[in-house]
Amino acid sequence: xxxxxxxxxxxxxxxxxxxxxxxxxxxxxxxxxxxxxxxxxxxxxxxxxxxxxxxxxxxxxxxxxxxxxxxxxxxxxxxxxxxxxxxxxxxxxxxxxxxxxxxxxxxxxxxxxxxxxxxxxxxxxxxxxxxxxxxxxxxxxxxxxxxxxxxxxxxxxxxxxxxxxxxxxxxxxxxxxxxxxxxxxxxxxxxxxxxxxxxxxxxxxxxxxxxxxxxxxxxxxxxxxxxxxxxxxxxxxxxxxxxxxxxxxxxxxxxxxxxxxxxxxxxxxxxxxxxxxxxxxxxxxxxxxxxxxxxxxxxxxxxxxxxxxxxxxxxxxxxxxxx
Numbered sequence: 104x105x106x107x108x109x110x111x112x113x114x115x116x117x118x119x120x121x122x123x124x125x126x127x128x129x130x131x132x133x134x135x136x137x138x139x140x141x142x143x144x145x146x147x148x149x150x151x152x153x154x155x156x157x158x159x160x161x162x163x164x165x166x167x168x169x170x171x172x173x174x175x176x177x178x179x180x181x182x183x184x185x186x187x188x189x190x191x192x193x194x195x196x197x198x199x200x201x202x203x204x205x206x207x208x209x210x211x212x213x214x215x216x217x218x219x220x221x222x223x224x225x226x227x228x229x230x231x232x233x234x235x236x237x238x239x240x241x242x243x244x245x246x247x248x249x250x251x252x253x254x255x256x257x258x259x260x261x262x263x264x265x266x267x268x269x270x271x272x273x274x275x276x277x278x279x280x281x282x283x284x285x286x287x288x289x290x291x292x293x294x295x296x297x298x299x300x301x302x303x304x305x306x307x308x309x310x311x312x313x314x315x316x317x318x319x320x321x322x323x324x325x326x327x328x329x330x331x332x333x334x335x336x337x338x339x340x341x342x343x344x345x346x347x348x349x350x351x352x353x354x355x356x357x358x359x360x361x362x363x364x365x366x367x368x369x370x371x372x373x374x375x376x377x378x379x380x381x382x383x384x385x386x387x388x389x390x391x392x393x394x395x396x397x398x399x400x401x402x403x404x405x406x407x408x409x410x411x412x413x414x415x416x417x418x419x420x421x422x423x424x425x426x
Contacts, residue, residue: 227272
């Protein structure tokens with residue numbers, strides 16, 4: 104976790120500059136952060152920076168576009184320590200802006216959603232903020248949070264949720280909208296809304312049964328049950344559970360390694376594969392095969408396809424440009 108925080112340390116000289124952290128979501132190239140994320144084997148060490156939390160709402164979300172060998176990987180870190188990363192109006196606003204920036208950037212290959220707060224991924228809705236809302240405000244806010252999570256699911260590139268702590272309610276719904284979930288064995292996950300006499304309102308009742316079985320999803324939601332990373336992996340809620348490390352970022356490190364596996368593959372092909380899977384899984388097989396054929400057809404005229412063939416013939420590593 105200390106190494107992960109190092110990734111997001113903003114240079115002091117730029118903290119008061121024209122491009123604030125909030126503005127950085129729309130002017131990423133001027134968002135100066137110390138150092139790129141090193142290879143996994145060098146993420147720990149005495150040089151790792153201490154955590155510094157801020158009450159400034161501009162720090163609620165930190166977005167890092169990695170460079171060097173990791174160019175194309177984006178790390179989105181939630182940073183609301185005092186609120187256990189609960190989903191607030193400001194966080195929803197910032198995440199919408201970050202998602203829009205990612206959608207517009209054709210160089211993005213994959214996105215990791217994680218937490219910069221130890222022991223927590225996201226505790227769900229900010230109930231303290233919710234209690235201060237007028238009743239007329241609650242519905243529109245829930246609708247906007249639901250729309251945000253839908254937008255996460257609609258990102259055209261692979262998305263990975265790195266769950267190193269508790270992901271409850273809306274926090275788990277956020278993770279469910281990602282393509283892949285990786286958790287530490289000590290992470291806690293659950294859709295616990297029935298404890299508050301409500302139901303999951305940001306896709307949980309629909310996405311969880313699609314990820315695990317319908318009966319298991321009903322059991323977890325009806326009982327507001329919380330499971331750890333090991334049990335979540337057994338149920339199929341996460342694709343991998345890894346033993347938590349002393350830094351508290353084991354799931355993040357595993358997610359980063361996965362993103363690095365995805366990075367060298369044909370970027371248009373990966374996007375088309377995601378589209379074919381997401382669209383095809385909702386229809387009958389015959390229609391799904393037609394969707395696959397249409398997605399495949401989009402790849403035939405690409406320069407990347409020709410590069411892949413040439414690299415295979417010449418027995419070298421391909422250099423895909425997303426063209």
